[in-house]
Amino acid sequence: MNKIELKSLLTDQALGTPAGRIVRTLSERGSLSAAQLARLTGLAKSTVSTALSELRRADMVVEVGSDSGGSVGRPATALTLNPRAGTCIGVLVGQTEIQVIVADVSHTVLSDHSVSLEPDYPPEQAQDIVRQMIAEAYAGQWHSPAGLLGVGIALGGPVNPINGQVLRGGLPRWVGRDVRAMFGPMFDAPLFFDNESNCAAIAEMTWGAAQGHDDFIVLTLDLGVGGAIVSGGKVMRGIAGGAGEFGHVVIDPDGPLCRCGNRGCLEVYANFRPYLAEAEERFGEPLRVNDVVRRALDGDAVCGALIARAGEAGGRGLGLIGSVFNPSLVVIGGRLAMAGDMLMSPLSQSFERYSLIKREDVPEEARTVLKRSHFSENGACMGAVGLVLRHRRHETAMHLN
Amino acid sequence: MNKIELKSLLTDQALGTPAGRIVRTLSERGSLSAAQLARLTGLAKSTVSTALSELRRADMVVEVGSDSGGSVGRPATALTLNPRAGTCIGVLVGQTEIQVIVADVSHTVLSDHSVSLEPDYPPEQAQDIVRQMIAEAYAGQWHSPAGLLGVGIALGGPVNPINGQVLRGGLPRWVGRDVRAMFGPMFDAPLFFDNESNCAAIAEMTWGAAQGHDDFIVLTLDLGVGGAIVSGGKVMRGIAGGAGEFGHVVIDPDGPLCRCGNRGCLEVYANFRPYLAEAEERFGEPLRVNDVVRRALDGDAVCGALIARAGEAGGRGLGLIGSVFNPSLVVIGGRLAMAGDMLMSPLSQSFERYSLIKREDVPEEARTVLKRSHFSENGACMGAVGLVLRHRRHETAMHLN
Numbered sequence: 001m002n003k004i005e006l007k008s009l010l011t012d013q014a015l016g017t018p019a020g021r022i023v024r025t026l027s028e029r030g031s032l033s034a035a036q037l038a039r040l041t042g043l044a045k046s047t048v049s050t051a052l053s054e055l056r057r058a059d060m061v062v063e064v065g066s067d068s069g070g071s072v073g074r075p076a077t078a079l080t081l082n083p084r085a086g087t088c089i090g091v092l093v094g095q096t097e098i099q100v101i102v103a104d105v106s107h108t109v110l111s112d113h114s115v116s117l118e119p120d121y122p123p124e125q126a127q128d129i130v131r132q133m134i135a136e137a138y139a140g141q142w143h144s145p146a147g148l149l150g151v152g153i154a155l156g157g158p159v160n161p162i163n164g165q166v167l168r169g170g171l172p173r174w175v176g177r178d179v180r181a182m183f184g185p186m187f188d189a190p191l192f193f194d195n196e197s198n199c200a201a202i203a204e205m206t207w208g209a210a211q212g213h214d215d216f217i218v219l220t221l222d223l224g225v226g227g228a229i230v231s232g233g234k235v236m237r238g239i240a241g242g243a244g245e246f247g248h249v250v251i252d253p254d255g256p257l258c259r260c261g262n263r264g265c266l267e268v269y270a271n272f273r274p275y276l277a278e279a280e281e282r283f284g285e286p287l288r289v290n291d292v293v294r295r296a297l298d299g300d301a302v303c304g305a306l307i308a309r310a311g312e313a314g315g316r317g318l319g320l321i322g323s324v325f326n327p328s329l330v331v332i333g334g335r336l337a338m339a340g341d342m343l344m345s346p347l348s349q350s351f352e353r354y355s356l357i358k359r360e361d362v363p364e365e366a367r368t369v370l371k372r373s374h375f376s377e378n379g380a381c382m383g384a385v386g387l388v389l390r391h392r393r394h395e396t397a398m399h400l401n
Numbered sequence: 402m403n404k405i406e407l408k409s410l411l412t413d414q415a416l417g418t419p420a421g422r423i424v425r426t427l428s429e430r431g432s433l434s435a436a437q438l439a440r441l442t443g444l445a446k447s448t449v450s451t452a453l454s455e456l457r458r459a460d461m462v463v464e465v466g467s468d469s470g471g472s473v474g475r476p477a478t479a480l481t482l483n484p485r486a487g488t489c490i491g492v493l494v495g496q497t498e499i500q501v502i503v504a505d506v507s508h509t510v511l512s513d514h515s516v517s518l519e520p521d522y523p524p525e526q527a528q529d530i531v532r533q534m535i536a537e538a539y540a541g542q543w544h545s546p547a548g549l550l551g552v553g554i555a556l557g558g559p560v561n562p563i564n565g566q567v568l569r570g571g572l573p574r575w576v577g578r579d580v581r582a583m584f585g586p587m588f589d590a591p592l593f594f595d596n597e598s599n600c601a602a603i604a605e606m607t608w609g610a611a612q613g614h615d616d617f618i619v620l621t622l623d624l625g626v627g628g629a630i631v632s633g634g635k636v637m638r639g640i641a642g643g644a645g646e647f648g649h650v651v652i653d654p655d656g657p658l659c660r661c662g663n664r665g666c667l668e669v670y671a672n673f674r675p676y677l678a679e680a681e682e683r684f685g686e687p688l689r690v691n692d693v694v695r696r697a698l699d700g701d702a703v704c705g706a707l708i709a710r711a712g713e714a715g716g717r718g719l720g721l722i723g724s725v726f727n728p729s730l731v732v733i734g735g736r737l738a739m740a741g742d743m744l745m746s747p748l749s750q751s752f753e754r755y756s757l758i759k760r761e762d763v764p765e766e767a768r769t770v771l772k773r774s775h776f777s778e779n780g781a782c783m784g785a786v787g788l789v790l791r792h793r794r795h796e797t798a799m800h801l802n
């Protein structure tokens with residue numbers, strides 16, 4: 001089998017065959033044992049065994065060593081797709097940065113680079129930068145763009161999943177532009193796209209804090225306030241790509257203007273920009289979110305207090321999530337999450353305060369669990385890689401994967 | 402086949418057999434053609450045909466005439482479960498009323514009665530009334546409690562789906578009581594339960610405005626503000642039964658006290674009680690929601706204006722739903738919905754105002770559709786019947802059906 005055949009095994013049509021289901025599952029999950037494959041695909045163990053023999057003979061599937069996990073007995077052999085069978089590109093087109101990650105189909109990251117940009121950079125600049133960064137990522141590597149299985153784009157704002165049009169609320173200069181038209185012609189491979197919060201949710205369920213969870217919510221606290229909803233193992237996109245925009249719930253119709261055009265959105269009250277401005281005034285120098293977090297972790301009381309206040313404010317978003325979803329798990333993302341307990345502790349308190357259902361009223365197993373994101377800054381871009389590995393079509397209106 | 406056999410065909414174990422899948426699908430949907438059954442069960446037409454022959458010979462499935470739907474050609478025969486094979490009871494335990502509906506398994510309502518009660522009536526009174534109403538419903542009828550397949554309870558407040566405990570936010574005097582312990586011993590049949598908004602969503606997808614929709618939101622506007630979330634054909638319950646409580650999102654932490662114990666909930670601003678008080682003052686007599694709606698429809702300008710203002714306020718809830726879910730469909734329920742365009746028109750305007758994604762920014766097919774509930778007042782109690790017809794276990798934590 002060659003690279004063309006891997007592509008054909010990753011199509012939706014191939015899901016009707018055991019080999020297609022196994023390849024898709026390995027693509028989604030990375031490394032798995034034969035027993036795990038049987039459970040996840042719903043195929044009989046003997047069917048999995050036969051198909052795996054063929055896939056291994058064709059060099060499509062390889063062993064990656066043993067994973068005994070500390071248990072007694074013969075360790076199960078872990079299998080992955082052959083890393084040489086193909087690559088995936090994930091691109092983050094963020095508010096103030098562009099990031100490109102190239103990974104192979106065994107989930108190994110081959111390169112990861114990012115550049116910082118001024119806010120409101122023009123879309124044309126993004127196209128040039130992405131083209132150049134991808135060329136550099138492949139230059140002098142064993143892997144080549146010929147084995148490219150797909151490109152995932154994580155956008156710093158909402159995008160219509162059906163027609164690819166960028167919507168208000170994230171990247172003002174991109175509103176109305178078609179993501180597919182901008183990036184599609186660069187590649188001879190399928191293009192997948194979604195907003196960065198939904199991509200972060202994909203990353204959490206694939207490699208992060210939500211592994212094994214089919215129902216959870218992501219809340220991101222950073223310069224903006226965003227989120228994602230995962231229900232039944234699928235990311236909810238909304239009819240026009242606007243699901244999970246927790247930051248744009250209107251709290252006060254007469255409040256300050258939000259960058260989305262409405263007034264008094266949650267984001268206006270819970271984003272980190274005002275705290276950053278306060279920090280800059282105190283320290284007399286420009287600071288970024290990471291700087292404030294690092295200083296707080298190093299013991300700086302001023303920065304610690306700012307993060308605690310941001311956590312308290314972010315709790316309004318968490319309270320909203322509590323009353324709307326009463327979820328089993330909320331993963332807190334965004335760069336503020338790197339502050340650990342300094343953020344999580346006030347956030348939990350404010351969640352408890354603003355929630356309808358109080359912890360003391362329900363047994364342990366019926367309480368919402370809050371977890372910090374597994375990722376510091378790579379979540380969204382890794383999720384863009386995940387869009388390709390999960391091979392989910394952008395045409396699907398209500399669900400992403 | 403006898404009634405025992407219908408019960409056994411409605412178990413989850415029976416879903417592995419063609420007869421079990423057909424019976425469950427007919428139970429959920431009412432009447433269907435053989436072709437519809439094949440599509441919905443995923444079974445081959447020949448398999449459906451064979452199983453249907455057996456089920457008809459056993460008198461479990463019967464023909465209900467033809468449904469040509471205005472199309473040309475031979476009309477398809479519609480099939481239902483034999484009405485005599487069993488009954489279901491739906492009970493609404495609401496804020497100020499108790500309602501009992503008995504229906505047979507072909508979805509025909511056999512009796513429907515309700516009584517009005519003072520707010521905060523004691524749980525013991527509800528037990529007595531329910532027992533008596535059910536006895537009366539069966540008295541002198543051909544159907545008997547012996548054929549009872551299950552009882553569904555729609556509660557006027559959140560309830561923990563795992564342990565049956567009533568939670569804050571709906572029925573203050575019931576908080577901490579176990580629904581299963583209160584109503585289970587009355588019946589020799591399985592008990593199903595959920596809050597009234599989730600039950601209303603079941604009714605909308607089974608018989609109402611959301612037929613054929615697997616993803617939609619319900620927003621109820623009445624003396625309280627409630628809602629439900631349906632994702633992938635399932636009602637989201639939340640880890641402790643608190644999903645869809647849109648009315649208890651905290652808008653202003655320093656706002657007026659809400660009946661749930663928190664301050665400044667959406668319900669405080671968007672419920673109809675203050676408007677009712679205003680109407681009473683104007684007319685000098687006590688009025689109920691229905692009275693105000695009827696007067697408005699009869700052309701009374703004062704009542705019309707109150708409903709328009711309530712619609713504008715309710716739009717905050719709708720805006721919240723827009724930014725959180727960006728749903729394809731929202732069904733507006735509660736007694737205010739009976740006012741028709743007098744409510745829907747200001748509600749749509751305020752939805753547009755508070756939403757992140759504006760109508761003009763997306764093509765027609767990517768716009769949220771708002772529909773009025775199909776039900777005037779029976780929705781929640783019919784949904785309680787639907788809980789039984791869909792035979793969904795209360796043990797399922799995250800999803801109802």
